[in-house]
Amino acid sequence: MILVTPLIAELExxxxxxxxxxxxxxxxxxxxxxxxxxxxxxxxxxRRGFKHPFVFLSKILRIRRTDYDLIIDPCLGSGFSRxxxxxxxxxxxxxxxxGARRSRGMTHLVPASMAPHHMAKRSVMLVRWYASHQINEAxxxxxxxxxLTAAEKQHGEQLIRRLVVASDQPCEGGVxxxxxxxxxxxxxxxxxxxxxxxxxxxxxPECSLVEIIPAHGRSMLDSKWPGYYSTSIRRMAxxxxxxxxxxxxxxxxxxxxxxxxxxxxxxxxxxxxKIYGPYGSHNAHVATQGMSPQQAAKRAVALYRESFRxxxxxxxxxxxxxxxx
Numbered sequence: 001m002i003l004v005t006p007l008i009a010e011l012e013x014x015x016x017x018x019x020x021x022x023x024x025x026x027x028x029x030x031x032x033x034x035x036x037x038x039x040x041x042x043x044x045x046x047r048r049g050f051k052h053p054f055v056f057l058s059k060i061l062r063i064r065r066t067d068y069d070l071i072i073d074p075c076l077g078s079g080f081s082r083x084x085x086x087x088x089x090x091x092x093x094x095x096x097x098x099g100a101r102r103s104r105g106m107t108h109l110v111p112a113s114m115a116p117h118h119m120a121k122r123s124v125m126l127v128r129w130y131a132s133h134q135i136n137e138a139x140x141x142x143x144x145x146x147x148l149t150a151a152e153k154q155h156g157e158q159l160i161r162r163l164v165v166a167s168d169q170p171c172e173g174g175v176x177x178x179x180x181x182x183x184x185x186x187x188x189x190x191x192x193x194x195x196x197x198x199x200x201x202x203x204x205p206e207c208s209l210v211e212i213i214p215a216h217g218r219s220m221l222d223s224k225w226p227g228y229y230s231t232s233i234r235r236m237a238x239x240x241x242x243x244x245x246x247x248x249x250x251x252x253x254x255x256x257x258x259x260x261x262x263x264x265x266x267x268x269x270x271x272x273x274k275i276y277g278p279y280g281s282h283n284a285h286v287a288t289q290g291m292s293p294q295q296a297a298k299r300a301v302a303l304y305r306e307s308f309r310x311x312x313x314x315x316x317x318x319x320x321x322x323x324x325x
């Protein structure tokens with residue numbers, strides 16, 4: 001859902017005043033898009049819809065009552081998304097051409113070969129092609145943006161400040177948020193994170209650390225640092241907006257951190273960062289294949305100094321060189 005926020009921004013730019021309905025799997029879209037004034041209805045389909053067929057079908061029939069001007073299937077290779085696009089009523093139906101069978105019923109198709117590498121950019125490219133039938137590769141793409149309110153951002157700043165003060169950490173060098181959870185092979189072990197964080201602390205002792213706790217409610221860093229836990233997507237984003245930088249494993253929370261507006265570094269060990277990495281002038285990734293935790297920390301601190309300009313980073317960089325080389 002977060003990766004769709006640039007598409008909404010692009011539709012607002014191209015078609016001012018347009019009203020947008022979103023059909024999503026699960027309930028996350030309600031939190032993600034609640035501050036988007038252009039979004040009219042959010043239809044949340046159950047992840048196990050076929051176990052409750054009457055509820056599922058009633059929502060599908062409700063959506064079919066609207067005759068849309070444009071239906072967009074933003075997914076590349078999703079049979080379910082394409083099926084829904086074909087089921088709903090619309091004068092124009094836009095999507096990627098990913099096979100003759102699944103292209104039936106679509107009025108406007110873009111060759112799959114034209115899809116940008118990054119998932120968040122693909123749907124933006126679709127509507128740009130639809131609007132002008134040409135693509136400018138150099139044109140900027142909208143950023144991931146949850147559109148936190150001023151009150152939400154203020155709440156996050158106050159929350160992080162209280163956590164840092166209560167933990168008695170120095171904060172002259174700012175606050176770094178850490179999210180150490182991921183699924184499957186994307187997950188780094190706790191020993192890796194311990195070595196990584198120790199190296200960062202050695203390089204920037206004047207910084208404070210705060211851990212964002214995963215959904216299962218357990219610290220991934222042995223509860224060594226003050227932590228924040230919430231089941232609310234927007235509250236998590238507000239907390240991350242209150243730190244000076246987020247360092248996250250490759251996961252959905254990494255995208256949430258980017259969408260909160262906080263400079264974010266994603267740690268990638270398996271997946272392709274060209275497809276899933278945080279993009280934008282204030283975000284970066286570290287490809288950790290073949291790296292020790294200390295080497296990854298050195299790269300992260302260098303990115304911190306270069307991209308986010310923490311006022312004490314020049315001195316911290318010298319300490320890192322001496323400590324890790």
